Amino acid sequence: MAEYVFSRLRELGFIEPAPDASARFELTRPVEALLRHLLREQHLSSAAVTQGYINDLELTSEQLEQAVQRRSRGVAIRVLDEIAAQMDRIRYDSRANRDSITTEVVRVRANAERRTPRERFEIVNRLWEHHLRPLRDLLDVDQAMERCLDRLTRLLVEGRTAFLSDGPLYQEFGRGQARLVRLRREVAEDLRECLAEVTPLYHGLQQDTLIVRGASEALRIARMDGVPALCLAQRFPLSTFRREGIVGDGKLQAYLHEVVHYEPPRPAPIPVGIPAPRPQPIDLATLRSALSDEPAPDDCLAWLIQRFPEATPTDILRAYGVFLERTFGRVEAAQDGENAYPMGKVTFHAIPMRLIPR
Missing domain, CATH: 1.10.10 (Arc Repressor Mutant, subunit A)
Structure with a gap:
């Protein structure tokens, strides 16, 4: 039975020999990607991968512009299919990054491996420096992706106008506009969720790391030069207590008696202004x-x-x-x-x- 299962896995392309050994096998890349998607353990992709997607999208946008200008129906259909696939790749990659970052943040917070604050900060800092910050800069309003998507939006509108009499192609341009709206919404939502997960953890672990470094440095100075070298009295001055001007019991009782019988005046009424009328909506x-x-x-x-x-x-x-x-x-x-x-x-x-x- 085991040999049959093994042979079927090889025939169906689920496993392949490892490159460094003939008696060891590993999952093929598509099967590994599927299992990682099901287990939410996707590999993180860098901003350079997203930049590559954007470059491909810019090239196909140029082809779409030429097809619209020449009223070439066949080319427009093929280019629209390529653009749809490219937008889906960007969207799937963004969602995979979001799931991967969320899983990593949960692991860092749980700290089942008993890592030190510095080790945990290094993990989160790598997420921040190598993935989130470059991706946030790439998706900024004035950056490459936004310009590319704005141009594609304009081309899809022009395409619908150019092929207005061609019903099926007119609908394809409409579907492209809907895909583009969904891409903008989901990519922005994924980035916002990742920043909401990582930012508080990043700043918290950064603060913990600074405290640990400061404590380690203080212990090193105390061990090498003694406690007086820390200059604690100058760095942390403590307040002193001195009794001065003690009130007698008689004066205190008289004061409390006046407080008991004190009747505050009625507060002045708060003027209520007439709210400005809200303009009627444009129906x-x-x-x-x-x-x-x-x-x-x-x-x-x-x-x-x-x-x-x-x-x-x-x-x-x-x-x-x-x-x-x-x-x-x-x-x-x-x-x-x-x-x-x-x-x-x-x-x-x-x-x-x-x-x-x-």
């Missing part, structure tokens, strides 16, 4: 009425800010989303570059979108 009927009185806007976001000056930024973005959902007609980019839209203390940056009514 669908309000937008429809405003559009019926004016021509279709060439810049939907600028029109909303000018038309509803009392609205909050949240209401403006919600109303802008109604335009992007094609509620009042098709929207298309009015220009290639972005514009700045100041609104009080907030400034939006977006590509101007023109409304083409039905």
Whole structure:
């Protein structure tokens, strides 16, 4: 039975001979990755791996841009499949890193191996310096990944516009947009969860390590030069106690008698101001009425800010989303570059979108 199981494992590709010995076998890489995924013991990948994914995504984005410009349907389908696979690889790798870091943090906190604070800090410091900090810098708003995803977002929007009459391909571009939104959300969530797990542990173990180092140095100085060399009296001055100005019992009783019969005055009433009325949200009927009185806007976001000056930024973005959902007609980019839209203390940056009514 054992020989049959062994032969079947080799035939099915579950195990292979080890490179350093002919009588020893090891799991193949796909099977090992599957078991690590099931046991949540994935290998950590560095920020350089993610940078490689981003470089591949930039190359396929260039191919997609050429396919959209040339209206090449076959090339666009193949490139969209490649982009979907690349986005899934980034997402799966991010989730594997999150599970691996969470597992490692649990082990460090449990400390079943009885490691010293310094050894535990070295483990957490490696997670911080070699994985989290480079990955956080890579995913920053102004860095490579965000620029790549912004460009891909623009290309998918242009692709849907270019292949509007091609139903299946139009839907593929829509699925690509949905995958991109999911990728942004899950990668940001994974990084946020990893930072929430590692940051408190990192600072706590760093403090413990500094305390242990300081205590070790103090013991070394005391052993070599004696306790007076530590200058404890100057470093830790202790307060002294001296009796001075003791109150007599009679005065103390009279004071307490006055305190017992003290009646505090009534506090002044707190004026209650009239709260400022909150501006009404921009609903669908309000937008429809405003559009019926004016021509279709060439810049939907600028029109909303000018038309509803009392609205909050949240209401403006919600109303802008109604335009992007094609509620009042098709929207298309009015220009290639972005514009700045100041609104009080907030400034939006977006590509101007023109409304083409039905």
